[in-house]
Amino acid sequence: MLCSMRHLEIHVIETEHDVDLALQSGVLSLDRLDSTECVDCALPVGHASTAGFEPFAVVIDETDCDWAVCLECASPVTEGFALEPEESLEHLLESEDLEDLERF
């Protein structure tokens, strides 16, 4: 059944304006803003960063459990399709793996 599949929402919070939008839409709650850190690398994110606002992603699962991930840790998911097809091809052509393949 499709409803048994795990379902995740990812909201990328890049600016303080995004924080306001996330608060208004219920993606974030105020109490989560004070002690937010990346669940993977423990980098303080959002307003918790001492170096100014640190962009992050909020992940929400099907049970409304939520957690924060810094953009670097989230990038394989959030930027996986950001490469233009030409860039992807260039990267592939420059890879050593392909050179190895050409020998055969």
Ligand SMILES: [Zn+2]
């Ligand atoms: Zn991280």
